[in-house]
Amino acid sequence: MIADLTALQVLNRLPESVVVTDPSGTILYVNEAFCKVTGYAATEATGQNPRMLKSGRHDAEFYNHMWQSIRETGFWHGEIWNKRKNGEIYLENLSISAVKDAEGRPTHYLGVFSDITDKKIAEDRLRFLAYYDFLTGIPNRTLAVNRLTQALAHARRYHKMAAVLFMDLDLFKKVNDSMGHNMGDQLLKAVAVRLKLCVREEDTVARMGGDEFAVILPDILNRDDASKVANKILDRVGQPVNAEGVELFITPSIGISFYPADAENAEVLLKCADQAMYRAKDRGRNNYQIYGDDQKS
Template sequence: MQTEPSFSRPKSQPLAEETLTKALKRIANAVFITDKAGHIVWVNDAFSRLSGYTEAEVIGSSPTILNSGKQSHMFYSDLWHTILLGKTWRGIVVDRRKDGMLYTADEIITPLVDDEGNITHFIAIQHDITPRSQEHERESFLAYHDVLTGLSNREYFLSKQQQAMYQASRNHQMVGLLFLDLDRFKLINDTLGHTVGDALLVAVAERLRSAVRKDDVVARFGGDEFAILVSEIHDIQVVLTLARKLLEVLSHQFVLGGHTIHTYASIGIAIYPNGSDDPEALLAQADQAMYQAKKDGGNRFQLYAPVASEMH
């Protein structure tokens, strides 16, 4: 009876330190090793390509040379606490290259120990995920912003409006909502073309952005409709003063594509808690007031006032 042939597996040879070093030197991911005190003692070629620093420039330095300021002190405190306990740390970091550009990396830091189990070094491996991070940021931006003007879109505006109204209710404050529509925009668009019309919308967005406070939210709802959210106020005059300012900045001519354009705006204003406590309904009230301003000739603002039927 024939038996199965037996094969003996050759004994594996331990990996020579020189071979290991060469392998780390050539791998695609950036690798750097520090001593226990955090001084860089070794880097591979990929680290130099990613960071822009040569080996000679970083040996003896701290990894803080890569610090972008995007991570908090607590972030690094937790990182060091983990690795000093002998545990592996993993996280996403935003670091700064030698040329000042930022890059995003998926980083793993592993403690290296001697025969007695004492930590002697730390080895950090960085996988560059900058393209993926940038694409994610772009998708997030497009989800909440108007593509043409870069302003917030309706969805983002309503979420911020709801937050502002909630805070106002708790802190006994007011929220102002301004709904703005350009006068004569359809005529300009039809006469000069959509390219000039789009350029006008971008220019209007810039003027609106420059006229409001830092924390106010400016959004484009589509077409030539814009909305401004003014939160944390105690006096309605703040909103009325802003409305006058917006009319004034938009009254100055625009020079676009060789054309001198004059346009104005009609603005409707609704105030919480004077109006509805529902974000969509408050927005509708501001819209209604805007149409009244346009009906009265445009280039003016109108404060929403409930009709008699709404007061019962």
């Protein structure tokens, strides 16, 4: 097979990388695309084992599963992280086929792969943009609603409480208009960092859009737990932010709603917290209000 000149010419012109080994795994042939992707010259790769490309990202079980599939079906296909000659890690879309003789014994193994690192990076970037806020790096509204829905399902199953804190930065538009959008962006990033310092690891801090943020508190014991977080936020966010040598001051208005007392649906619970937040603004800003408390007083 390898000696066939026409076959070699075809393989060398393929855009996909090709590697051929004998039954023991010794490399007999690599094409030009292989050399371009891995950085190894054909003379360097020939006589070696494909293990020279191992990145260390996969455990023994991964490779055992791969070779079990090849032994049982004569084929394996999947994604695998490998390492170029220069040490750079890259992602392959790899297919391995067993070439067998008339008795069904492997005579060669044929590996064909494409470097899909850039595609993977682009996909991860799109996935990030779908669920995370580009400016602050925290979850966006879509992910916040997903997380809240999961938190409510957990609370429903185990008869727990959950809370939502919805907040808006007071007079943020005035900062944006007077100091510029760049200063406003720095302020939003600083607020996101401070909010995360006010909550537990299992809680979610999200930017809902503009200068609106939400905090999801799953599995709380009582209303005081949410009030304590709200007070932490009022204290931390109210501290001055140094942006490009300028001290910026901002305060939050916060509304709080609870599951199951106020709503059993994620979107409705957010609306309840939003309504409470507007009441906090009506009461002078820089405070928190609990949904329904105005009706009880």
